[in-house]
Every structure is written in C-alpha cells, then in structure tokens.
Amino acid sequence: MNNDLKSIAKDIRCDVLQCIGHLGVGHIGGCLSVVELLTVLYFEVMHIDPKNPKMAGRDRFVCSKGHAGPAVYATLANRGYFDKKELLTLNQGGTNLPSHCDMNRTVGIDMTTGSLGQGFSCAIGAALGAKLEGDGARIYTLIGDGESQEGQIWEAAMFAAAKKLDNLIAFTDYNKLQIDGTVEEVNGIAPLADKWRAFGWNVLEVPDGNDIEQVRSAVWRARNDLTRDGKPAMVILHTKKGCGVKWIEDLGAGNHNTNLTAEQAEVAIRELRGEA
Numbered sequence: 064m065n066n067d068l069k070s071i072a073k074d075i076r077c078d079v080l081q082c083i084g085h086l087g088v089g090h091i092g093g094c095l096s097v098v099e100l101l102t103v104l105y106f107e108v109m110h111i112d113p114k115n116p117k118m119a120g121r122d123r124f125v126c127s128k129g130h131a132g133p134a135v136y137a138t139l140a141n142r143g144y145f146d147k148k149e150l151l152t153l154n155q156g157g158t159n160l161p162s163h164c165d166m167n168r169t170v171g172i173d174m175t176t177g178s179l180g181q182g183f184s185c186a187i188g189a190a191l192g193a194k195l196e197g198d199g200a201r202i203y204t205l206i207g208d209g210e211s212q213e214g215q216i217w218e219a220a221m222f223a224a225a226k227k228l229d230n231l232i233a234f235t236d237y238n239k240l241q242i243d244g245t246v247e248e249v250n251g252i253a254p255l256a257d258k259w260r261a262f263g264w265n266v267l268e269v270p271d272g273n274d275i276e277q278v279r280s281a282v283w284r285a286r287n288d289l290t291r292d293g294k295p296a297m298v299i300l301h302t303k304k305g306c307g308v309k310w311i312e313d314l315g316a317g318n319h320n321t322n323l324t325a326e327q328a329e330v331a332i333r334e335l336r337g338e339a
C-alpha cells in the first residue's frame with residue numbers, strides 16, 4: 064500500500080471541497096475534520112477489497128456522524144470503490160451519494176447513518192455479529208462530540224463493554240463544535256476520556272487528530288494493543304472542524320452546514336495544493 068498518506072489525505076480533502084462546492088452547500092466542517100482518520104483506515108489499516116466490497120470477513124467502518132458522508136465518499140472513490148466523477152453527483156436527484164451515508168445506495172457503505180447516536184449502536188451490533196461468526200472482522204466507528212450528548216451512545220457503550228467487544232475500535236471527532244455552538248456551551252461532555260474509561264473501555268487521546276502520523280500510530284495501537292483484554296477501544300481525536308482551509312476553520316460553528324461556491328472551492332483547492 065502506498066505510504067504517502069499525507070498526499071492521499073490532501074486529495075481526499077480537495078475532493079470533499081470540490082463535490083460540496085459543486086453542489087453549493089454541505090457539511091464541510093465535520094467532513095474536513097475527519098480526513099486523516101479516513102485516510103489511515105482505508106489506505107493502511109482496514110482489511111477490505113474495493114474490487115470485492117462485500118467480501119466475507121471484511122472490516123467495517125460505520126460513520127455514525129452520517130453527515131460526514133461526503134468525506135467517506137471521497138475516501139471510497141480515491142480507494143477505487145467507484146469512479147471519482149461520481150462525486151460530482153453528491154446529493155442530487157438519482158445519485159448514489161446522498162448527503163448522509165446509505166448502505167442501500169453506495170458501494171462500500173456498510174451502514175446507513177445520519178440519525179445521531181444510532182450508527183454507533185449498529186456498529187456494536189456488527190461487532191457482536193462478527194464475534195458470533197468468528198470471522199475475525201474488526202469494526203471501526205466514528206462519532207461526533209456533539210453526537211456524544213445522545214443518551215443512546217452511553218447505553219451502547221455500556222453494552223459493548225459488557226459483551227467484551229474487543230473487535231470494536233471507536234473514534235470521537237472531538238472538534239469541540241456542533242451545529243449551533245460549542246459542545247461546551249450546549250452540553251459539555253468533559254472529562255470525555257474518564258467517561259469512556261468508567262464505561263469499561265480502553266482509551267487513547269490523540270492531541271492532533273489532523274496529524275497523519277499521530278492518527279496512524281494511534282489507530283495501530285488501538286488495533287493491536289488496546290483491544291486485547293476483552294475491552295473495546297475509544298480513540299479521542301482532538302481535531303479542528305473545517306481543517307485545512309483557514310477561512311472555513313474561522314467560521315467556527317458556522318462551518319457546520321454551509322454554502323460553498325464552486326469558485327470558493329477552487330481557490331481553496333489551489334491553496335491546499337500550493338498553487339495559489
């Protein structure tokens with residue numbers, strides 16, 4: 064596998080901007096904050112085959128924060144699941160790429176998500192299923208920090224530990240922002256790591272969840288060391304919502320679901336590629 068993860072992440076980030084810019088609006092902030100994680104999972108860690116997307120025993124990724132669909136689609140396209148041209152159909156009539164992940168429409172998507180809190184439970188069900196099957200699959204899942212205010216998350220967290228799901232590796236996109244403000248002012252979730260530990264999980268914090276090397280070593284550590292003692296693992300990624308494009312980052316919570324013109328996307332892409 065090509066180890067140039069940084070340049071792959073840049074391609075994915077540019078594709079997210081391009082497809083949302085083409086549509087004119089989208090969940091830009093929460094897509095850009097998870098690009099490094101998706102890159103590491105799909106290009107280095109997960110046991111998957113884009114040519115055989117339903118392969119038995121494959122690892123699964125459940126994007127419980129389903130509004131990050133465009134980031135997942137850009138990752139799948141770059142990984143070869145479908146043609147990159149398809150990205151420009153994002154959320155348009157008849158598309159295979161709706162704004163939120165849909166397992167019945169998109170090749171490579173294994174769980175439908177978008178109603179916050181629910182995808183995480185589905186991931187836990189998949190982990191339990193894989194255990195019962197004994198097929199060796201690992202289940203990776205991503206939740207938002209605002210999503211972590213959902214009661215369902217904590218019920219599911221308790222269940223996963225009780226069932227000793229050590230084939231489950233979860234991530235929190237701790238970007239400190241949600242739809243209408245900071246997580247802290249809406250309904251603070253700190254101390255987050257202590258909460259997960261108290262629920263029986265092994266926990267790892269990544270100071271910069273947009274640093275590919277930090278993410279890479281954390282994912283491997285979670286996979287190899289933190290899921291060996293009957294416990295699931297939670298990796299808390301301290302990220303920046305809108306990461307990679309300064310003016311989008313500066314919108315703060317305003318970058319959650321925002322307008323982006325094709326021209327603005329083009330300028331941002333040129334900047335990212337160092338062509339500005």
Ligand SMILES: Cc1ncc(C[n+]2csc(CCOP(=O)(O)OP(=O)(O)O)c2C)c(N)n1
Nearest residue numbers: 093130177178179207208209210240241242
């Ligand atoms: C059950 C439910 N309630 C509300 C929404 C609308 N909604 C979509 S994204 C979002 C904010 C999520 O914040 P966070 O989890 O922090 O996501 P991120 O910052 O990564 O975008 C909300 C309230 C939803 N999709 N599902």
Ligand SMILES: [Mg+2]
Nearest residue numbers: 208209240241
């Ligand atoms: Mg958030």
